[in-house]
Structures are given as C-alpha cells and as structure tokens.
Amino acid sequence: MTFRELALKSLYRHKIRNFLSLLGILSSVAVLYAILSFNKSFTNNLNDELNKTGVHFMVVSAGCPHEVASLVLHGAVIPKFLQPEIKNKLEEKLEGKYDILSPMLVFQIPNIQKQRIDLIYGLEMDNIKHLKPWWKISGKIPQNNNEVLLGYEIADHDKIKIGDKYRIKDEKDYIVTGIIEKTSSKDDAFIYVPLSEAQLISGQKNGITAVGVKLKKSEALNETIDILSREIPGIQIVTINQILTSISTLASGARVLSLSVVAIAILISTIGILNVILMTVFERTQELGMMRAIGASKTDIFRIIIEESIILTTTGGFLGIVFALLLSKVIEKFIKSFMPYVPQGDLVVFDPLLGFFCFIFAILLGIIAGFYPAFRATKISPIQAIKG
Amino acid sequence: MSLLIAQNLTKNYQRGIEKVKALDNVSFAVNRGQFIAITGPSGSGKTTLLHILGCLDKPTSGEVYIDNKPVSKMTEKELDNVRRLKVGFVFQQFYLLPELNVIENVKLPLLFSGNPKKVEEEYIDEILNFLGIINRKKHKPNQLSGGEMQRVAIARSLVNKPEFILADEPTANLDTENGKKIFELLIKLVEKNITVIVVTHNNELANMAQKKIVLKDGVIV
Ligand SMILES: Nc1ncnc2c1ncn2[C@@H]1O[C@H](COP(=O)(O)OP(=O)(O)OP(=O)(O)O)[C@@H](O)[C@H]1O
Ligand SMILES: [Mg+2]
DSSP: OOHHHHHHHHHGGGHHHHHHHHHHHHHHHHHHHHHHHHHHHHHHHHHHHHHHSOOSEEEEETTSOHHHHHTGGGTOOOSOOBOTTHHHHHHHHHTTOEEEEEEEEEEEEEETTTTEEEEEEEEOGGGHHHHOTTOOEEEOOOOSTTEEEEOHHHHHHHTOOTTOEEEETTTEEEEEEEEEOOOSSGGGGEEEEEHHHHHHHHTOTTOBSEEEEEESOGGGHHHHHHHHHHHSTTEEEEEHHHHHHHHHHHHHHHHHHHHHHHHHHHHHHHHHHHHHHHHHHHHTHHHHHHHHHTTOOHHHHHHHHHHHHHHHHHHHHHHHHHHHHHTHHHHHHHHHTTOSOOOSSOOSOOOHHHHHHHHHHHHHHHHHHHHHHHHHHHTOOHHHHHOO | OEEEEEEEEEEEEEETTEEEEEEEEEEEEEETTOEEEEEOSTTSSHHHHHHHHTTSSOOSEEEEEETTEEGGGOOHHHHHHIIIIIEEEEOTTOOOOTTSOHHHHHHHHHHSSOOOSOOOHHHHHHHHHHHTOGGGTTOOGGGSOHHHHHHHHHHHHHTTOOSEEEEESTTTTSOHHHHHHHHHHHHHHHHTTOEEEEEOSOHHHHTTSSEEEEEETTEEO
16 A cells, blocks of 8 residues: 555545535636636737738827727727828838738728627728738628628628628628638627728728738838838837737736636635645544554654645646636637637647646645645644543 | 663643642563553553553653663654554554555555565465454455454554554453453464553453553552
8 A cells, every 4th residue: 555545545535525625626727727728829829810910010090099009900990090191102102112001991880770880891802811811711702892701700690691691881781702710809790891892881981090011021121110100290100019019918917817816716725625634634633643653753644644635636636627628618718708809719728738737736736735734743642642 | 681661650740730640650671572461440540651661652750661772862763663663552442444444454554654674465464364354354444343343453563563562451342252352362472472561451351461560540559
C-alpha cells in the first residue's frame, strides 16, 4: 500500500461530502481554463484577422473617439461623416501608390416591419475580398444595386435563403445573392450593400464614414501617414496596429473582470477543500493518534493528509479542463456576451500547454488547501487520541 | 541485562488548581522475554505508566532506559524509530482502519517512512497463521468478531518485529473466552522471546503472567 492508496480509501469514507467539494474545484478550474484559453485565442485570432485584412490604415473624420475609430473596420457606427471630397484628395495625394482605397459607409436604420434596427455596411463590393479575405460566402457577391449580401445571423434569424428578397427601410426589396458563413463575430449581424446604394438609403449622397487604404509599399507607411495628416485637414488616421491595441484595451476591462470572478471562485472552492480536509482531521483524531503510536512520524501524518487534498484538487482540476472543453461552445457564447468586440473563430480550444498549467495550478491549490489541516494533524498527540 | 528499566518515574497532572500524582516514584526492570502484567484499581496510573514506557508520554521526573539508552536524551526522530521498530502497541479499542482489509491493516506500519527492516510476505502469513486469522485476510474489520479484530491488532503490532509489546486492557472489550485466548497468544509470543507488558483489570488473566506489578494511587504495592 502507498500513501496515495491510503488517502484514496480515506476519501472514500465520506464520498458525498468530498465529491461536492470536488465539484467546487471542478467548476472553478473549468472557468479558469475557459477564460485563459479565450484570452489567448482572442489575441491570436485578432492578430490573425487584422493581418489578413489587406488594409494598412483607416481614414476617419477628425474628432471621432479613437476607440470607436478602431472599430470602424468591424462595423462601428460613426455619427460623423467624412467630407465627400476626402476620397479624391486621398487619391490625389497618394499619387497611385496604393493597391486599395476602399471607402465605406456604416450606419443603422430602423426596420419597422421587423421591429428592430438594421445595420447597413456599404462598400464597393470588389473590395470585400481584400478587406475580409477569411469570409466564406455561399452564393455570389452582389453585382448590382438591387442586390445585397447578408451576415449569417440575419439570414439565420429570418430563415432567408439565397434568391429571397430582403426589404430595407420598408420601401425597397433587394435580392439576396449571397450569405456569409458563420464567423462568430460582429460581421454576422450586418447587411452588406454596394456603396452607392448605401448612400442612397442613408440619404447621404457621397457620404462615407471611413476609407481603408493599402499601400503598394508597406515601408512607406509612416511617411505616408505624416504627409496625409499634414496635407488633408479634418481627418484622422488609425493604423492596423493601433486598432489592435485599442481593441485589446477595450477587451482588457472585461478580461480583468472575468479573471477576478475566477479568482473569487477559486478562493471559495479552495476554502471548501480546506474545510472538508480539516473536518476529516478532526474526525480522525483517534485514528491519526494511533498511527503516531505505532510509528508514524509527523512527516508521515502530514503526507497522508496533504495527499487527500491533492487528490481532490487534481481530480477536480482534470475533470474541470475536460468539462470546459466539452462545454466550450456554451462557455464561449457566455463570455462573448460581455466582450465589446470578438474576433472570428473558436476561442475556447484544446491547448496542451494551458491544460498542463491548469493541472499544475490544481496541484498547487491542493497543497495550499491541505497545508493547514495537515499541519494541524501533526499536532495530534498520540496519548490524547488513544486514552483508554 | 534488562531490556527496559523504569527509574523513579513520577508523573503529575494538573487538573484545574489541583495537582494529581498519577505515578509516584515507580521503579522496576523488565528482562527480555518476560511477561509482565500491570494491575490495580481504576485511576491507579496503569495507562500513564504504559504510555511512558512506550515513549508516547514523558515523565515529570525519573527516567526510562530502553536497551540502556535514556529516553529523555532521544531526539524526536529516535523516538519515532523506537515506536516504529522496538515497540508494538495494542489498544483496548483495536483502532483498525474501517476501509482497509485485514492484510492492509496489518501492513499499515510498513507504510511509515524510515523503515530499514525488510518484512517478507511469508513472515506476515506466519503471524496471521499463528494468530488464527490467515483465512480472514481479505475481510474488512466490520466483518470480524471482537476477538478477531484484536488478533488483527496484535498482528499489526508484530509486523515490524518489535522487541516488546505494550497492551492496554486488550481484553476489556472481549468476553472471558476470547480474553483468555488473547492471553494464551501473548504467552506464545513470550515463548518466541518477545517481551510482553500488559495492563489488565482481570486478576485471573494477570495471574497467567510471570510477574505482576500492582499499582495503587501511582505507587507499586
Ligand atoms: N490528561 C490528564 N489530565 C489530568 N489528569 C489525568 C490525565 N490523565 C490521567 N489523569 C489522572 O491520572 C490518574 C491515573 O490515570 P490512568 O489513566 O493512568 O489510570 P488507569 O490506572 O489507567 O485507570 P483505568 O483503569 O480506569 O484505565 C487518574 O487519577 C487520572 O484521573
Ligand atoms: Mg487505563
């Protein structure tokens, strides 16, 4: 027999009590794993997404809050329009040293029939493959002004198929030529319309909220931004890197909040383990005293007790990780509900390194929770325990 | 040469403001292979004496020598070793672990660290055979009779091949018949040159021992 077997058998004496405290550790480690995995994937996927976007920077109206400007690429609704002539000025100043110059118009409009607000994203349809290269589209990208492309959620919610009609502003029907496959990001909620049609719907002839630019030579980025800022008044330029930082900053608040919730859950469940282990120490005073009398050293007693605590937390931790992976979709949906912006793709995923970290963390919790009870157990005097 | 010497053992307990003299200047010597019975009325200090002899408790004054080594000079680790390797304890309440079967209970002391003695399976079988519980190996304590449980406890005390056995009222929870059987087993241990010191209330059983130490109010009479 080993200390571990002895500890296991002792744990079995109070199955239900120990199982319940194990559930506490299970759930907090599950949430810990889910959130860490989410955070890691969040940064990775965001990086990925922005790198795939073939745009170097966005031009928006000056005075627009920086954070909102960052979200333009992802469909933020900006109340301030750019001057219509800005596009021409940009073309002029860039002197053909660009690959893409994509004006866009994002706005919201009430949909009385469906009792909601429609989000309209107007852009030149040819630019879609540069701006959102990761999109998988079933059907076709719209070619005419009476055609639209729908985000997954819109189509799914209204049970719309390719070829169906979609009514905007309660006055005009558009043919749905394509539907974007699920991206699990805000992109799913938009209606994509050719720019000129979007301008018509919004009532802003030549109105644009932003222009995305890709240069021919990325080395010229800083220099170009300097020139543009100096020579075109009333604009603000946000680079992809700044966008990345802003979104991360926006998300970090939610991250701090979620991690503090996990910290509290872990604290509570660790105290739960400490409590049940301490209870068994008190209940087994005589038994532990007897062990001392037949030759167990204080170290032996300490090991027997701490082993029980570690078994509880590692089992709970392991099951917690498994649980987090099994329920990853549900957990992901929950976390996304309070994140300001979420990149596309799966976020709670199997990550051996992270799993290993959480497992080691569970062992550590076992040592922390078991330390005081084990220490108390070493103080049990054999004489008091076995007084006949 | 004596295996165990008790020299002027005195033990005082403080009970509130009152001082209780549990042992008062007790001296005696025990030779290897002796069978000693300690008797006396309740509260006379029998358990106190046994605990001091087994290094579980310290006397207020006086000294115990084991193999001529003074116990008061031993370190914590040496005391652990004495308890683990030289002494075998048997208790009135058996103290078997309920979730371990007979063989696991018997082998429990082997789990504890710093065990230089090698104990073979054959030796354990030999003890179980000797105690008549060999066919009970896989049973849990709650499947055993009181007499059988005490025999398991004796087997556990023997597993580390101790030099002496200390037993505090090992028959108190057993009927006369089973109590007598336990004593017969203890006598057989003595025949194998193991020293046995047993505390008992029962005069008839005490008379089976080679030497009787009778305590009254902490003094040998
Ligand atoms: N921890 C203690 N604190 C105070 N007094 C104690 C303590 N332990 C024992 N005593 C007292 O010391 C005396 C001797 O106790 P001990 O347990 O040695 O008696 P005993 O001979 O074993 O009695 P019994 O036959 O009832 O088991 C008793 O008067 C008892 O009340
Ligand atoms: Mg007693």
